[in-house]
Every structure is written in C-alpha cells, then in structure tokens.
Amino acid sequence: MKKKLNLRKATPWLSAIGLFVLWELIVRIFNIPPYVLPTPSESIIVGWQFHEAIWMHAYHTLYTTLAGFAIAVVFGVVLGALVGSSRAIYDAANPLLVGFNSVPKVALVPVLVMWFGIGTVPAIITAFLISFFPIVVNVATGLATLEPELRDVLRSLGATRRDILIKVGFPRAMPYFFASLKVAITLAFVGSVISETVASNVGVGYLMLSASSKFNMPLVFAGLLVIAVMGIAMYEIFNVIERRSTKWANRGNPTN
Amino acid sequence: MSKSFVELNDVKLRYSEGDELALETTNMKIDKGEFIAVVGPSGCGKSSLLKLVSGLMPPSEGNVIVDGKEVSGPLKIVGMAFQNPTLLPWRTTLDNVLLPMEIVKPHRNRLRKHRAEYEESARKLLATVGLEGHEDKYPWELSGGMQQRASLCRSLIHEPDLLMLDEPFGALDAFTREELWDILQNLWMIKPFTVILVTHDLREAAYLADTIYVMSKRPGKILVERENTLPRPRDQETTFTQPFTDLVHELRSHIRDVREA
Missing domain, CATH: 3.40.50.300 (P-loop containing nucleotide triphosphate hydrolases)
Structure with a gap:
C-alpha cells in the first residue's frame, strides 16, 4: 500500500525525466543542430550560466502574470456572479463574452501598446484578458446549476436572492471556481509572455526573443523550461488550495 | 368566512x-x-x-x-421536502438541519447568540428520526434513507x-x-x-x-x-x-x- 503511494508520487517526476531523456536521445541520434533543437542538458547548462538574468526576467514575468491573474479573479468572480444569478444578464453578456474570448489576444497587444506604451502594463492586461474567461464561465455555471427544488425550499422560507447566493450559490460554485483558477493561471502565463515577446524589454518573453535573435536556442529553451516550471508550481498551489477548501466535492477520492 | x-x-x-x-x-x-x-x-x-x-x-x-x-x-x-433530499454537501447533517434557522425570521437574528440552544433542538429532532450520532457526518456519508430523514428534519426544524x-x-x-x-x-x-x-x-x-x-x-x-x-x-x-x-x-x-x- 505504502509502496504504491510512493510510486504514485514518483510518477510525475519519472515521466518528466523520461521526456528529457527521450528528447536528449532524439537530438543526439539524429544529430539535430543546436540552432534547430538544443538538447535539454545544453539548455539547462546555458540556463545556469545565465541564471542571474533568467532569475530577474522570471521574477518579472511571475509578477506580471500574478498581477493580471489577480485582476482576472476579481473581475471574473464579479462578472460570473452577475451572469450566473440573472437570466437577463446571461443572455446579454454571453455572446459578447464568447466573441471576445475568440479574439486572439496577441492581436490586442499592439492596441494596448498604443494606449499604455511598451512594458509591464500591456503584459498585465494581456494576462488578465486571456485568463478571466474561464473564471466567469465556471463561477456562472456553479451558480446557475442550483437545483430548482433547493431554490424552492429556500424561497418558501422567505430567503432573499442574496440569502440564496450566500448560503448556497457561492459555496456550491467553489469547486467550479477553483477548477477555473487552475486553468486561468496557466493561461495568464501565456498572456504575459506573449505580450513580453511582442512589446517589452523585460520578462522571460523578451529574454527568449532577444536570445533567438542571437541564435542562442539553448537559452530560448531554458526560458521555455522556466515558464513551464513556474506554470506547474502555480497550478499545484491552486490544486492544493482547491483540495483543502472543497474537500466535500472530492469525496471518496482522497488521493486525488 | x-x-x-x-x-x-x-x-x-x-x-x-x-x-x-x-x-x-x-x-x-x-x-x-x-x-x-x-x-x-x-x-x-x-x-x-x-x-x-x-x-x-x-x-x-x-x-x-x-x-x-x-x-x-x-x-x-413553509417546510418542504422532496424526493431528492437536496442536502448541502459542504454542511454537516446538523448544519443542514439548521439551515432554515439562518433564513427564517426571527431565528436568523437570534441564531448566532443562541447557537447552543438551537443546536440542542436540532439534535433532539435528529434523535427523534433515529439520526442520533450522525449529526456531524456529511450527507454523502449517510444512506439515502438517512439523508431523507435529515431532509425531513430540515423541513420541520422551524416548526412550520x-x-x-x-x-x-x-x-x-x-x-x-x-x-x-x-x-x-x-x-x-x-x-x-x-x-x-x-x-x-x-x-x-x-x-x-x-x-x-x-x-x-x-x-x-x-x-x-x-x-x-x-x-x-x-x-x-x-x-x-x-x-x-x-x-x-x-x-x-x-x-x-x-x-x-
């Protein structure tokens, strides 16, 4: 039993190492030149050589991403609550939201640059724009799928809309909300890095762009790995928060 | 009339x-x-x-x-109960039964101060339907029949x-x-x-x-x-x-x- 659990814990590490080994082997066997695809070992070594610069840029990207993500959470919860608790608002907002979400956010970066100039602000806004949608949808879904019987029970006790929202709506929407956070945080990284790549002079996106212009592919890949690691770390943090705060929704699946 | x-x-x-x-x-x-x-x-x-x-x-x-x-x-x-017990999965049985007290006046204003008293009456009611000892369990830990008992208690706790x-x-x-x-x-x-x-x-x-x-x-x-x-x-x-x-x-x-x- 214990052994099984340890194996489960080791699985993600093993699969990651396996992927790197496979990657290393493919590059070496097919003799792929480093300016096309560097080996992971090379990327890690170069990453270490530049670790001070990477650290500075990564810190900046993390800060930008979290700022955009934080705005997305606030905005997403408020809008999701509105959309989820009123049929009329749902009807009015839904096509707009879907349409907006279909617009590639990279196309918006030049507009943002026109408005706010180059740098951190457009990156924060891009991270926000790309990550709020899943939060809105999930919060709204959690609120809107309240059982009609339960609503009747509460209304016939004299509950106001606010009572129903606080006592049942929000707690019920929590698992949906946390699930959306995991999606949103990874999207926020996509947003901030896109914007940094297009219009910034700081951040991992900028670092990768400038490295690739110098044909330093190992450094580009080091940047990608750093983003991936930050994404995984953030995802895991929200995963833990989710499991702690909505245990009731994961019943019967304690190891999940 | x-x-x-x-x-x-x-x-x-x-x-x-x-x-x-x-x-x-x-x-x-x-x-x-x-x-x-x-x-x-x-x-x-x-x-x-x-x-x-x-x-x-x-x-x-x-x-x-x-x-x-x-x-x-x-x-x-009004107290209501349906075929589906509609208990809230994030609340214990006791807290589920107390839900109406958080909504119905004048109880909603008294509940916080007199929590012990209300819990006592909820426990008593649960005992009369044979749910003694299950007050702190969550709904999914109860059988269908037990959930329905709790749902019945919830519909009666405020003496409708x-x-x-x-x-x-x-x-x-x-x-x-x-x-x-x-x-x-x-x-x-x-x-x-x-x-x-x-x-x-x-x-x-x-x-x-x-x-x-x-x-x-x-x-x-x-x-x-x-x-x-x-x-x-x-x-x-x-x-x-x-x-x-x-x-x-x-x-x-x-x-x-x-x-x-």
Whole structure:
C-alpha cells in the first residue's frame, strides 16, 4: 500500500525525466543542430550560466502574470456572479463574452501598446484578458446549476436572492471556481509572455526573443523550461488550495 | 368566512399564456393541523399544487388563501421536502438541519447568540428520526434513507405551520419508507401541523392522511375527496386490516378510472 503511494508520487517526476531523456536521445541520434533543437542538458547548462538574468526576467514575468491573474479573479468572480444569478444578464453578456474570448489576444497587444506604451502594463492586461474567461464561465455555471427544488425550499422560507447566493450559490460554485483558477493561471502565463515577446524589454518573453535573435536556442529553451516550471508550481498551489477548501466535492477520492 | 387554514378557490393554472390548462378549476379546503394527501397519475399537476399553495407560482385564475390571507408571493415559513433530499454537501447533517434557522425570521437574528440552544433542538429532532450520532457526518456519508430523514428534519426544524411533501419517500426501499411513515406520523401527532403530501403511493396516502384527494390526468382536476377515518396511530398492523385494504382498493379503482378516461 505504502509502496504504491510512493510510486504514485514518483510518477510525475519519472515521466518528466523520461521526456528529457527521450528528447536528449532524439537530438543526439539524429544529430539535430543546436540552432534547430538544443538538447535539454545544453539548455539547462546555458540556463545556469545565465541564471542571474533568467532569475530577474522570471521574477518579472511571475509578477506580471500574478498581477493580471489577480485582476482576472476579481473581475471574473464579479462578472460570473452577475451572469450566473440573472437570466437577463446571461443572455446579454454571453455572446459578447464568447466573441471576445475568440479574439486572439496577441492581436490586442499592439492596441494596448498604443494606449499604455511598451512594458509591464500591456503584459498585465494581456494576462488578465486571456485568463478571466474561464473564471466567469465556471463561477456562472456553479451558480446557475442550483437545483430548482433547493431554490424552492429556500424561497418558501422567505430567503432573499442574496440569502440564496450566500448560503448556497457561492459555496456550491467553489469547486467550479477553483477548477477555473487552475486553468486561468496557466493561461495568464501565456498572456504575459506573449505580450513580453511582442512589446517589452523585460520578462522571460523578451529574454527568449532577444536570445533567438542571437541564435542562442539553448537559452530560448531554458526560458521555455522556466515558464513551464513556474506554470506547474502555480497550478499545484491552486490544486492544493482547491483540495483543502472543497474537500466535500472530492469525496471518496482522497488521493486525488 | 370559513375557518379553513388553506383554501383554493376556483384555481386554474396554465404555465404560460395560451397554453392549455395544467390545472383545471380546483377547490380545496384544508383545516389547520389536517394531514392531506394528493394522489394521481404522474404529470397531473400534483407538484404544481404545492407550488401554488406555497406561493412559488401564482394561479392563472382564482385565488389561494392561507391563514386568512391571499397568497401573493412565496410564503415565508413553509417546510418542504422532496424526493431528492437536496442536502448541502459542504454542511454537516446538523448544519443542514439548521439551515432554515439562518433564513427564517426571527431565528436568523437570534441564531448566532443562541447557537447552543438551537443546536440542542436540532439534535433532539435528529434523535427523534433515529439520526442520533450522525449529526456531524456529511450527507454523502449517510444512506439515502438517512439523508431523507435529515431532509425531513430540515423541513420541520422551524416548526412550520405548513409542510409540503413532494413524494418524499419515493426513492426509498419499502422498509425504510414505512419506517419513515411512522416517524412522520409521530412527529405530526406530537404537535400537529398542516401537511400536504403529494404521492403516487396509495398505501402511503392511506397510512398517513386524514383526507385523500384523487386527481385526474392532465389537465389536473380533483375527482374524489375521500375522508380517511382509520384510527391513529396507524401502524404496520393497520395495513393488514380490512378497512385499510378496502381504502387502498377504492383509491386504486379511482386511479384506474382516471387512467382509462
């Protein structure tokens, strides 16, 4: 039993190492030149050589991403609550939201640059724009799928809309909300890095762009790995928060 | 004016303008503390009747009077239980039962200060339905029958004048169901409240109700109003007596007529 659990814990590490080994082997066997695809070992070594610069840029990207993500959470919860608790608002907002979400956010970066100039602000806004949608949808879904019987029970006790929202709506929407956070945080990284790549002079996106212009592919890949690691770390943090705060929704699946 | 607690006067219901009637002209008079059951084929508007009386749905024509006042919006103190126990999975059984106290006035303003007192009464109520020792469990840790008991407690904790039951025992096995009949009858006999029970179980209606209404298929209409004078408390033995089986047979033949009509 214990052994099984340890194996489960080791699985993600093993699969990651396996992927790197496979990657290393493919590059070496097919003799792929480093300016096309560097080996992971090379990327890690170069990453270490530049670790001070990477650290500075990564810190900046993390800060930008979290700022955009934080705005997305606030905005997403408020809008999701509105959309989820009123049929009329749902009807009015839904096509707009879907349409907006279909617009590639990279196309918006030049507009943002026109408005706010180059740098951190457009990156924060891009991270926000790309990550709020899943939060809105999930919060709204959690609120809107309240059982009609339960609503009747509460209304016939004299509950106001606010009572129903606080006592049942929000707690019920929590698992949906946390699930959306995991999606949103990874999207926020996509947003901030896109914007940094297009219009910034700081951040991992900028670092990768400038490295690739110098044909330093190992450094580009080091940047990608750093983003991936930050994404995984953030995802895991929200995963833990989710499991702690909505245990009731994961019943019967304690190891999940 | 009569002294009925609930009155339906020439009530008709259509779900939306231009639809055919869901409920044909219906008249009912229910006394305070009376236990009535409504039986009928599925889809006959039994559940709509509950919504009309509790004010969750306005009648298209006619009026509904509860406690001397015409119903114009959701009544504020009705207890309800459904086939689906609808307990909140993030709350313990005790907290689920206490939910109405967080909503109904004046309890909602008193609850925080007098928490212990309220918990005590909730525990007592849970004990009477056989849920002693399960107060701190979550709904998913309880069996279906236990969840339904808790749901029943939740509908009664605030001592409502009016209890609406919409096939509350429909999803339970026969033994649990009959056990819950006794529990409900006991609670009701200790402190009578007015009950409207919607069911398609004729034995259930005969076991529990003072008056049984048989409804036609859609558009729903009350065809028969049958007094049930079997002595209380009724128990397992009652269900094997001649008057009980006669009553069930009679109800069954009404339903058969309805279905063939």
